[in-house]
Amino acid sequence: MSKGSKYLLTPTSFYLYKGGIHVKYVIIGAGGTGGPIAAYMTRAGKDVTVIARGEHLAVLQHSGIRMETSDAGTFQIPMIKACRMDQYTSKADVIFVCVKGYSLQETIPFLARCSHPGTVVIPLLNIYGTGARLQKSLPEQTVTDGCIYISANIKAPGVISKHGSIFRIVFGLRNPEESNPLLNEIAKDLRDSDIDVVLSQNIRRDALEKFSYVSAQAACGLYYNTTAGRIQKEEGPRSMFVSLIEEISDLSKAMGIPISENIVATNLSILDSLAETASTSMQRDIEKGKPSEIDGLLYEVIRLGAIYDVPTPTYDKVLKKVWSIDFHRPVVAAR
Numbered sequence: 001m002s003k004g005s006k007y008l009l010t011p012t013s014f015y016l017y018k019g020g021i022h023v024k025y026v027i028i029g030a031g032g033t034g035g036p037i038a039a040y041m042t043r044a045g046k047d048v049t050v051i052a053r054g055e056h057l058a059v060l061q062h063s064g065i066r067m068e069t070s071d072a073g074t075f076q077i078p079m080i081k082a083c084r085m086d087q088y089t090s091k092a093d094v095i096f097v098c099v100k101g102y103s104l105q106e107t108i109p110f111l112a113r114c115s116h117p118g119t120v121v122i123p124l125l126n127i128y129g130t131g132a133r134l135q136k137s138l139p140e141q142t143v144t145d146g147c148i149y150i151s152a153n154i155k156a157p158g159v160i161s162k163h164g165s166i167f168r169i170v171f172g173l174r175n176p177e178e179s180n181p182l183l184n185e186i187a188k189d190l191r192d193s194d195i196d197v198v199l200s201q202n203i204r205r206d207a208l209e210k211f212s213y214v215s216a217q218a219a220c221g222l223y224y225n226t227t228a229g230r231i232q233k234e235e236g237p238r239s240m241f242v243s244l245i246e247e248i249s250d251l252s253k254a255m256g257i258p259i260s261e262n263i264v265a266t267n268l269s270i271l272d273s274l275a276e277t278a279s280t281s282m283q284r285d286i287e288k289g290k291p292s293e294i295d296g297l298l299y300e301v302i303r304l305g306a307i308y309d310v311p312t313p314t315y316d317k318v319l320k321k322v323w324s325i326d327f328h329r330p331v332v333a334a335r
Contacts, residue, residue, distance in 0.1 A: 026092040032152035034098030035160040039067045044193035049081040059158030071165040085110045094120045101127040101296040108137045124148045127296035128211040145203040146171035147210035151278040163275035172200035209259045213267045215297045216244035218280040219318045229276025243314040254308035
């Protein structure tokens with residue numbers, strides 16, 4: 001029996017109903033990633049609890065969550081289960097981790113406390129390699145790798161604004177020889193919720209492809225201090241966006257995880273599908289003077305380039321400008 005296949009029979013929270021399986025979901029984070037997942041899955045009748053905090057949490061508990069989308073209009077979920085980490089006392093079957101990279105460490109005690117040996121943990125962070133690092137802290141659980149394609153943000157407490165039509169979750173096991181039947185059930189529940197999903201057979205590659213997009217958009221947007229609209233239309237920003245993707249493509253080959261030869265065209269298509277006002281959360285955090293994911297999204301590329309002896313001149317150019325405009329220096333630690 002392969003790893004994970006026995007888990008559908010043991011946790012008390014799994015039970016058969018009408019030929020299916022009831023799955024208890026927790027989503028850590030109710031921002032531009034976790035908020036839409038919680039809203040769409042709750043609307044579809046899935047058992048979802050979202051972990052949030054502050055005024056955003058207070059509104060979620062009082063009046064639910066409001067989704068404002070550019071492709072499907074606006075809808076309100078008046079009742080949604082939401083609480084703080086310390087208030088959740090059950091055991092989850094599936095946990096989506098939807099926090100910023102710099103907040104990942106603080107989720108680990110919660111993940112250990114609120115999971116059972118059959119729990120599947122799916123990190124949906126922008127930072128490449130998160131699942132493998134998280135697995136070391138959760139040896140009894142199945143931690144996949146994963147990524148999400150969406151442009152969304154908290155517009156106001158209890159209100160999520162989603163820009164563009166893309167909403168896709170990609171996840172899978174890093175070792176193809178392993179299997180876990182629960183992953184198919186998760187994929188089914190996401191599809192039932194009108195979320196596009198890919199259960200990947202090569203998640204290392206697929207996650208790196210997503211990283212090539214979000215890292216390039218974050219770097220280009222930061223360099224030109226712009227949103228998606230200018231990168232969509234102007235030759236200079238668009239050319240830089242392409243060059244950044246090509247450097248990650250070169251890096252992927254050196255890492256032994258070559259990404260698609262069509263990755264530039266794919267990423268341009270994603271970029272062009274966004275609203276002109278769309279930007280990355282890294283940019284928005286930097287603009288507000290908040291902690292950001294600049295270390296994992298930009299400096300990590302420089303580090304990997306040094307490790308694998310791959311030149312990254314465009315990333316060097318971006319970070320040189322970052323220094324010149326006196327952004328706070330991130331913690332650059334060896335991994």
